[in-house]
Amino acid sequence: MENVLVLDTSVGSLNKGDDIIMKCVRYHLAEITKDAYVLTLPTHISPFHWYQVVRNSHRVKIYSNAKYKFVGGSNLLTMDMFTHFPQWNINIFNYGPLKGSILVGVGAGKGNKVNAYTKMLYKKVLSNNIIHSVRDERTKNILESMGFKAINTGCASLWNLTPEFCEAIPKYKSNSVVFTLTHHSKNIVKDQFLIDTLQKNYENIYFWIQDADDLNYLKTLNNTQKINIVPPTIEDYEQVLQMNIDYVGTRLHGGIYAMRHKKRSIIISIDERASGMSLSYNLNTIEREDLEKDLEKMINSNIKTEVKILSENIKDWKEQFKFK
Secondary structure (H helix, E strand, C coil), rough: CCEEEECCCCCCCCCCCCHHHHHHHHHHHHHHHHHCCCEEEECCCCCCCCCHHHHHHHHHHHHCCCCCCCCEECCECCCCCCCCCCCCCCCCCCCHHHHHEEEEEEEEECCCCCCCHHHHHHHHHHHCCCEECCHHHHHHHHHHHCCEEEECCCCCCCCCCHHHCCCCCCCCCEEEEEEEHHHCCHHHHHHHHHHHHHHCCEEEEEEEEECCHHHHHHHHCCCCCCCCEEEEHHHHHHHHHHCEEEEEEHHHHHHHHHHHHCCCCEEECCCCHHHHHHHHCCEEEEEEHHHHHHHHHHCCCCCCCCCCCHHHHHHHHHCCCCCE
16 A cells, blocks of 8 residues: 655644645545545644654655655745744755645745745745646745646645536525634724624524634623633534534635535635635625625625636646546
8 A cells, every 4th residue: 555645734733724724635546545644733833853854764754655745725925934833844954755746726925026035945845747736826926936837726625616507506595604714914994894784684693713712802892691612623613613603704714614515605815815716717706995884785685605716627637646
């Protein structure tokens, strides 16, 4: 039996959105890895010390010789690997066992110019033979500028949102809603308006803690006494999503995961990720600055979910591994 290595972007992450992404990555890799023994290493935490790589122990060789090394999603790529805590925590001394890594729906952080050290490191660690799966056209362009082959598949969390799947998502408002906030993108006025609007339009309100500090932020806002708190685990969130419930919130993957559970979702766009993915994949989003004007109307309107996934690109990427 051959080994396949999955580099897990949720280990050491502060955001349960990374757990959502990795759950989807594993789901969609299952057809590729079904006859293999799947090993796991982290990305946010350094997987090896330099002296372990130098010693080339039996354990290191097992990882090094894996047939495929898949890197799962998230905003993994950076323009500067000298940053204080890169999402992919590797360096020139310890990358060796990860040579030949293959990206799966990976995106890039802010910026467009990759510095020389970072480019050199990516050239050493990423596969030059396999076409990489990336989250958006911008990431595709960044990789291609470094000489890699890439295809825009979107984030793996979107891959099963086919037209047939989306047709089963309700169009009309439920009596219950689960919402999210984002502590590192606070807007007291807009977020208070969100809470007040949800209180006005729904009988039952749930708040899912996608990041621990999101709860601390919620506690600084008003009109929250009757809100039901959902613990920060994927399992607890899934339980809520078994209900007849809508999703409204600022957390992108909280909304995408709700759609994967066939829930009517309104994602409040607070950064370039949600705006860009909305343009590319036709997510039901509302810009934060438009909340007062459009939120209540959108909640009470007929919303059709018509996500435009790149089915042919996803199929083409997966077929690389079909006969290997």
